[in-house]
Amino acid sequence: MIFRQLFDTVSSTYTYLIGNQRGGGAILIDPVLEHADQYLKLLDELELRLLKAVDTHLHADHITALGVLRDKTRCVTVMGEQSSADRVSVRVSDGDMIEADGICLTALYTPGHTDDSYCYLMQDRVFTGDTLLIRGTGRTDFQNGDAGQAYNSLFGKLLTLPAATFVYPGHDYNGNTVSTIGEEKAHNPRLQVKERAEYVELMNSLHLVEPKKMSVAVPANQRIGFSQQRLEQEGRAISPQQLLQMSAAERQSLLLVDLRDPQERARHGIIADCISLPYHELSASLARDGLLAALQRDSGRPIVFYCAYGERSAMAVRIAEEAGFFGTRHLSGGIAAWRVAGGATTNMDPAGAR
Ligand SMILES: [Fe+2]
Numbered sequence: 001m002i003f004r005q006l007f008d009t010v011s012s013t014y015t016y017l018i019g020n021q022r023g024g025g026a027i028l029i030d031p032v033l034e035h036a037d038q039y040l041k042l043l044d045e046l047e048l049r050l051l052k053a054v055d056t057h058l059h060a061d062h063i064t065a066l067g068v069l070r071d072k073t074r075c076v077t078v079m080g081e082q083s084s085a086d087r088v089s090v091r092v093s094d095g096d097m098i099e100a101d102g103i104c105l106t107a108l109y110t111p112g113h114t115d116d117s118y119c120y121l122m123q124d125r126v127f128t129g130d131t132l133l134i135r136g137t138g139r140t141d142f143q144n145g146d147a148g149q150a151y152n153s154l155f156g157k158l159l160t161l162p163a164a165t166f167v168y169p170g171h172d173y174n175g176n177t178v179s180t181i182g183e184e185k186a187h188n189p190r191l192q193v194k195e196r197a198e199y200v201e202l203m204n205s206l207h208l209v210e211p212k213k214m215s216v217a218v219p220a221n222q223r224i225g226f227s228q229q230r231l232e233q234e235g236r237a238i239s240p241q242q243l244l245q246m247s248a249a250e251r252q253s254l255l256l257v258d259l260r261d262p263q264e265r266a267r268h269g270i271i272a273d274c275i276s277l278p279y280h281e282l283s284a285s286l287a288r289d290g291l292l293a294a295l296q297r298d299s300g301r302p303i304v305f306y307c308a309y310g311e312r313s314a315m316a317v318r319i320a321e322e323a324g325f326f327g328t329r330h331l332s333g334g335i336a337a338w339r340v341a342g343g344a345t346t347n348m349d350p351a352g353a354r
Pocket of ligand 1: 060
């Protein structure tokens, strides 16, 4: 495994790069906009391909690089389901796994600093965002922060991890890089409280000034979704209503391709008569001897991609175009919009999927 801890000196943010040396896949956690080119250069130097970019929460002190990294690498963006970001590729809930080329992160929902805060556990280490800092904890006085929830997240969840678990925080202002759960339990002054009420009292009496970039960073971080306008103008998007209004024969003439991971399909259901093709397998599948290329050759059915919110499917249209598949379209808003429009889902795995 390749592991790098990168630092933004302006906002004191830590960004983490985790890579699989063998397969070449990589994940970035909490990337900062101004360093996007630095990450891309490093990925290139280490011969890694960015598969997923994850934010622990919607940041108030810096602008995320999630959007720009997705546009440059076509990686999948990930945030919690509570995030107020307009669109990301995947929204996780407590206990979900984020997997990329054998790298596995478990999402731990830890509200308190914000209502969309997650920590990510990976084997011997946990990426704690602003929930737990080294000898500190994240403030709880904006973005639906809540000191009581923060106490529960810390004492009910993070501090129950094995004492030897490494703590990699989202920020540090004092020159620290890494700690452990045991070390923080023993020496973090904010954690030396006897009860919840004492922690709430402590956090509510801090009276901190707002982060300098807050008025710029929060709105910018809420507008990171892949722009879908051009696809719509080009007639490459099908709305859920359009798909619903099609006759059974019209629907069956399409090759509906679900780009989500198995975990998402199991949790949120599928649209009937689709085939399953996880997004990360798309390029290989479009190659001459790939599954999708073969299916299209045999059936000639026009492809319609769909995913969770329409982000991976929009990128898939472009990827397919580059591979020589020009007639593909995607379902705007993904299965989430399909459901809102009254579209049915089923929990059965698609017939004909591998
Ligand atoms: Fe934060």
